[in-house]
Amino acid sequence: MRHSVALTLKKCRGCTTCIKSCPTEAIRVRNGKATILPNRCIDCGTCIQVCPHQAVRSLRSDVREALERFPYTIAVPDPALYAQFHNLNDVNIVLNGLLAIGFDDVYESAASAELLADAMDAWDQDHTTLKPEISPACPAVVRLICIRFPDLLGHLAPVITPVELAAILARRRAEEAGVPPEDIGVFSIVPCSSQVTSVSAPNGLHKKVLDGALAIRDVYLELLEPMRQLGSGDLLPLAGGRTGAGWAFSGGEALSRRDKRYIAVDGIVNVIKMLEEIEDGRMPDADFIELRACTKGCLGGCLNVENPYTAKMRLKDLMGNLPPSAPPSAKARQEVTDILESTEKPEFLPTFQLDPDRRKAMEKLMAIQQLEDRLPGLRCGSCGAPSCRAFAEDVVMGRASVDDCIFRVRARMQHMAGNTDADDYLPAPFRRRKETPAASDEEATS
Amino acid sequence: MTGDDKIHLSYQVEGGDLTRAGEASSGVKQTLRKLGIDPGTIRRVSVCMYEGEINMVIHANGGLAMVDVGLDDITITLTDFGPGIPDIDKAMQAGWSTAADSVRDLGFGAGMGLPNMKKYSDEMNIKSIVGVGTTVTMVVKIPS
Numbered sequence: 001m002r003h004s005v006a007l008t009l010k011k012c013r014g015c016t017t018c019i020k021s022c023p024t025e026a027i028r029v030r031n032g033k034a035t036i037l038p039n040r041c042i043d044c045g046t047c048i049q050v051c052p053h054q055a056v057r058s059l060r061s062d063v064r065e066a067l068e069r070f071p072y073t074i075a076v077p078d079p080a081l082y083a084q085f086h087n088l089n090d091v092n093i094v095l096n097g098l099l100a101i102g103f104d105d106v107y108e109s110a111a112s113a114e115l116l117a118d119a120m121d122a123w124d125q126d127h128t129t130l131k132p133e134i135s136p137a138c139p140a141v142v143r144l145i146c147i148r149f150p151d152l153l154g155h156l157a158p159v160i161t162p163v164e165l166a167a168i169l170a171r172r173r174a175e176e177a178g179v180p181p182e183d184i185g186v187f188s189i190v191p192c193s194s195q196v197t198s199v200s201a202p203n204g205l206h207k208k209v210l211d212g213a214l215a216i217r218d219v220y221l222e223l224l225e226p227m228r229q230l231g232s233g234d235l236l237p238l239a240g241g242r243t244g245a246g247w248a249f250s251g252g253e254a255l256s257r258r259d260k261r262y263i264a265v266d267g268i269v270n271v272i273k274m275l276e277e278i279e280d281g282r283m284p285d286a287d288f289i290e291l292r293a294c295t296k297g298c299l300g301g302c303l304n305v306e307n308p309y310t311a312k313m314r315l316k317d318l319m320g321n322l323p324p325s326a327p328p329s330a331k332a333r334q335e336v337t338d339i340l341e342s343t344e345k346p347e348f349l350p351t352f353q354l355d356p357d358r359r360k361a362m363e364k365l366m367a368i369q370q371l372e373d374r375l376p377g378l379r380c381g382s383c384g385a386p387s388c389r390a391f392a393e394d395v396v397m398g399r400a401s402v403d404d405c406i407f408r409v410r411a412r413m414q415h416m417a418g419n420t421d422a423d424d425y426l427p428a429p430f431r432r433r434k435e436t437p438a439a440s441d442e443e444a445t446s
Numbered sequence: 447m448t449g450d451d452k453i454h455l456s457y458q459v460e461g462g463d464l465t466r467a468g469e470a471s472s473g474v475k476q477t478l479r480k481l482g483i484d485p486g487t488i489r490r491v492s493v494c495m496y497e498g499e500i501n502m503v504i505h506a507n508g509g510l511a512m513v514d515v516g517l518d519d520i521t522i523t524l525t526d527f528g529p530g531i532p533d534i535d536k537a538m539q540a541g542w543s544t545a546a547d548s549v550r551d552l553g554f555g556a557g558m559g560l561p562n563m564k565k566y567s568d569e570m571n572i573k574s575i576v577g578v579g580t581t582v583t584m585v586v587k588i589p590s
Contacts, residue, residue, distance in 0.1 A: 151485035276468065276475075279488075279489060280471050280495075281489075281492070281496060281497070282468075282496065350479075350482060352476070352480050353479070353482035354481065354482070355482070356482065358482055361481045361482055362451070362517070365453055366451070369453070
């Protein structure tokens with residue numbers, strides 16, 4: 001799998017900010033630079049947002065290059081794009097702006113989101129998905145479930161995103177209009193790194209449906225000038241209504257589903273907590289759970305220009321000017337249902353397993369536990385791992401040396417030098433003088 | 447590693463703090479995942495653990511959760527020094543609870559804790575002395 005989250009080593013100072021915020025503990029600092037453990041990364045983009053040196057980023061997208069690669073290029077914009085502009089009152093200006101910068105057609109992801117919501121509602125009537133049904137719309141969440149919550153895979157609705165559906169339908173529309181298939185290039189315009197990764201590694205489709213993804217912030221710059229010159233024209237009829245545009249913020253997808261008691265969770269830490277609860281048998285009393293890795297939903301993705309709060313206000317204003325969403329025709333519903341039928345259930349990826357042989361895995365785990373007991377438990381990050389537990393695992397798995405623990409090395413030096421005061425500042429496991437539990441309790445309360 | 451070797455995990459469960467209930471379950475899940483234990487078994491263990499944790503938090507002012515992972519099975523031992531269970535057979539009936547109606551309305555004390563633990567484990571054993579405490583032992587077999 002090709003990850004979109006990438007490091008610029010020149011900018012990385014090895015500060016360890018990213019390793020502690022990574023929800024899957026997928027980053028280590030080695031030789032002073034961060035490195036990503038590829039099979040643990042879910043491309044959620046958290047590291048991109050926390051890096052103080054802008055060393056982690058999503059691969060840069062080149063709009064001009066994308067437009068030149070194919071004779072006929074289709075844009076599939078995520079509705080988060082609409083929310084990036086000041087003083088915009090008409091979504092049509094954005095769509096026409098995309099045509100003005102050189103796209104030959106635009107297929108709104110907001111329009112396919114509405115088709116998807118309708119077809120998923122119909123799907124529920126003749127298929128049994130475990131309740132609560134979990135939304136597959138956030139690719140980072142689906143990858144998280146694959147590596148960390150495999151027992152919840154059965155709760156996922158058919159795994160396809162609005163952008164992927166739009167790409168399939170847009171390509172068909174172009175082919176029906178007589179464009180040779182090899183001439184067509186479909187590019188999504190997306191708010192987050194996980195949607196960039198989805199281009200080369202879709203979670204539920206057996207083949208690629210997009211030719212590339214462009215970051216909203218890169219397209220934004222190209223759009224500014226042409227959009228200024230465009231009036232509110234109806235050059236391109238809008239296909240998406242109010243409901244589809246709402247998918248860009250948390251709760252919007254859930255609202256588009258019919259008669260669903262729903263929960264909408266945003267932010268990767270909150271998502272993990274909710275999935276843990278479901279796994280523990282604490283089933284929330286809901287039919288449908290919308291999960292988004294980013295704060296406030298897709299508007300909080302790391303490739304947006306505007307902060308998610310302002311963006312949400314703007315999008316709501318824009319939605320007020322959009323027509324109410326029309327129910328799709330029976331033919332359109334059937335077409336989407338057929339596509340849902342062709343999706344594949346994503347598989348469990350046992351990336352946390354220590355060894356395929358359980359006996360060996362147990363031996364390794366015991367060695368990890370023993371080493372962890374001899375580490376300070378400070379989660380200081382100096383060794384390059386996010387916690388002493390992760391470090392102990394790295395040592396046992398041969399990914400790190402035990403001497404990478406700065407406290408261990410310091411303790412050894414102090415003891416070698418015969419420094420008798422060392423106990424005053426060394427973490428508990430390295431003290432020569434063993435404290436009685438009662439004494440240390442007293443100290444803590446005084 | 448000999449056949450008798452087991453991985454020992456232990457967690458102190460704080461009484462009265464519902465917000466932290468589930469932490470032990472979460473820790474056990476992460477460990478079992480590292481051992482490559484199948485998702486279904488992990489799910490069963492996590493339900494048993496969570497229900498047990500909640501029981502200790504609500505009824506017994508906390509306790510100790512110990513998990514022993516062997517090659518063939520996982521043994522969960524929950525020990526508390528709470529009020530004890532006067533009538534274990536009754537406590538095992540689905541829907542039976544000593545919790546007040548007001549708490550039941552809030553979602554706890556539905557009387558499904560022990561029955562769920564029994565349902566999701568392969569063996570369950572309760573030892574309880576009123577006024578002294580309760581020890582619940584559950585065994586979940588790992589399919590080979």
